Amino acid sequence: MHKKVWVFMLLLACSLPLSGCWNRIEPEEYAWITYVGLDLVDGGQVKVDVCVMPPLSPVPTGVAPPEKLMHVFSATGDTVFEAVRRVNAYMPKRLFWPYLQALVIGEKLARQGVEQHLDALFRNTRVRKNAWVFIAQGSPDMVFEVNPQIEKNPATLIDFLVKTESSFLGKSRVIRLKDFQQELADPGVDPLVSVLGVWDAEQQKLLPPGAAVPSKSEFALNGSAVFHGDELVGWLSPDESQFFLLAKGKMKTGLIVVPHPDNPENLAGIEIIGNKAGLEAKVEGDQVRAAVKIKITGNLGDQWFKVSGEKAQDHSEDPEFYRQLGEQLERKVKAGVESLLARSQTEFHSDILGLGDYICNRYPNDWEQIKSGWEEYYDKAAIEVEVKVNILAPNVLRSRLPKQSGGEEAGT
Amino acid sequence: MNIERISSRQLTWLIISVNLSASMILGPSVIIFYAKQSAWLSSLLAALLAAAGALLNLHLIRCFPGQTVAQFSQKLLGPWFGKPIGFYYSLVSFYMVGVCLRMISQLVKMTLMPETPLWPFILGLTLLVVYSAWLGLEAIARANDLILPVSLVGLVFMLLLAAPEGRPYWGLPVWQLNLPGIVMGTFTPLACFGEVFLILLIAPALNKPTELRTAAVKGILTAGLILAAITQFVLFMMGSFRASAYFVPVMRIAEELNILDIFERFEPLVLAGWLTINSVKMSLLTYAGARSLTETLNRQNYRPVALAALLVLPLLAFLPRNLAENLSIYVETVAFKILIPIAFLILPGIMLIIAKVKKHA
Structure with missing residues (x-):
């Protein structure tokens, strides 16, 4: 009798994990974040641009990918975390951070000091610390209006650009989020961060900050931004x-x-x-x-x-x-x-x-x-x-x- | 009472697991915060001091061959003073398991499953450690024979993969020593190594008692060397400022490891290693605590007491309300400053003096 009771209890215990774990969320419930932009707006609040893309199959499926791959959602808040959460006021999916490719920081916020604003990203274990960090001259908004022609997939675009730049040109200091955090934390070194701009593919020139982004455009790296502590203080060619x-x-x-x-x-x-x-x-x-x-x-x-x-x-x-x-x-x-x-x-x-x-x-x-x-x-x-x-x-x-x-x- | 037997090599490996289980998690960040580039000195100093403390315990054990502290304390001090000592060692053992249950569960929750409540981890681990304790010391030692090398190889594999991103001058030792920092950095690993008091509870199980001293000291010093290597590697990878900002810097290294931009986030590998090593320690302490209580009560079978731990351990683990309370009160103040020093140094010291006076040697 005792043996039967034990077997029954064991089977009951084994059935517990069959319902799945607490953290189970299906892929279609997520909004996959590719880029994040941060800047200050009038009134001192932080504006967060979250660029999400639909998940693409890594193998050909016969189904054409969506026409538009980058969808930008913005919100403001007193802190970055608050602004990120406010995105969900009209974004019906849960933001998914582990595939973050790039963080683009606007000039205004960078000049005020970035460390306190990046605390939410450094503290969160889900944010990918191998993402690239860039500074935008002016607002980062124009960066997200880019309509790339050569590499359409935003998830691979920035990685390709960085690798090509560092493998063939070497004229911009590309840095990952973890290394940026390291240099911000260290009082004995000041960070240097790559500057991300927009290349006008029709006029073949780099667009100035705030310019209208043409229909054919590409990301472009343009020198580096110099920090003193966590504040942007100048630019390097x-x-x-x-x-x-x-x-x-x-x-x-x-x-x-x-x-x-x-x-x-x-x-x-x-x-x-x-x-x-x-x-x-x-x-x-x-x-x-x-x-x-x-x-x-x-x-x-x-x-x-x-x-x-x-x-x-x-x-x-x-x-x-x-x-x-x-x-x-x-x-x-x-x-x-x-x-x-x-x-x-x-x-x-x-x-x-x-x-x-x-x-x-x-x-x-x-x-x-x-x-x-x-x-x-x-x-x-x-x-x-x-x-x-x-x-x-x-x-x-x-x-x-x-x-x-x-x-x-x-x-x- | 049925006495189980383990070899001296198994005892050495068990001591390494016990010493590394908490110190690998809590140690590097605190040691680096205080000692910076001299972190390796803090780790080694802690191991040497722990080895000296262990020699005190071993000396006491030699006065009462074949007996645990719960048995010889009654013989030495009489039942009125001896039994509370047996109770105390049971209490410390179960308390350390409770603290460890909470810590490792919190770590898994923080790093891998933030939305899962704590109780499934705590209850699951409790079932595991009580079951292991039920199976006995030999089973725990045999499991550790597999767990310790596999966990360490996994950790070393991950660290070697991360090595190309390190900066040598961050991790190299320096001539300009910060002695107060080194001493401050010694406290946490020394307290973690103090858990080796459990040799007082399991020493009779060694199949060759003459090798007890060598096996124990070898285990402590090896653990000290491994901790020094890990801590210095963390420095080499993260530098002192960033390493001391995180609770568990090794987890950050695992998370940020990037192989060919394809393979990332190796923290489950590290966490699995820690979880299993900590399971060994918790099982061993549960076994030792149950055994000590059984001997204090002059009973033969420790297993009913081990079953009672199914209730006691989760209660202890649920006591802290948050991480700060767990770390600053339950771990640092109660465990590291009160319970472990008494169990590892003060009580053995007093008993040794009394034993010498009573000529028990």
């Missing part, structure tokens, strides 16, 4: 962003054009294929001394001669030519990084390379002494920049195309 990435050792590949060693009026494009950088900093007396050591590996990508048909007298692969080519790049990168750092010290007062972070982690007792006045220390820091370039090869053509007999005379 794409070239300056490139020097920043080189100084951080984060440039995977990119192209830098330098004067040609044979004739400064000619140009040589160096394709960067490898980049490492090291930072050392320490406190000496009442001054911080730092050294940035940058190593670049590159190939000769192309050459442009002012006089068409100009050829080299000597077509041999001369190590000296490679060295000179490297020197040209060293000079350009050194000047660019020094100029960037000078601007960060005098104009932005932003420790973009993280000298403070280095001192804080390597010399914690020294950091305790100087952390309260770190901004002044950084502004007066003596930073040396050392660049070493190694040109590996000129791809498949000889670096100096030989002058053929009977050909044009060299112009120089």
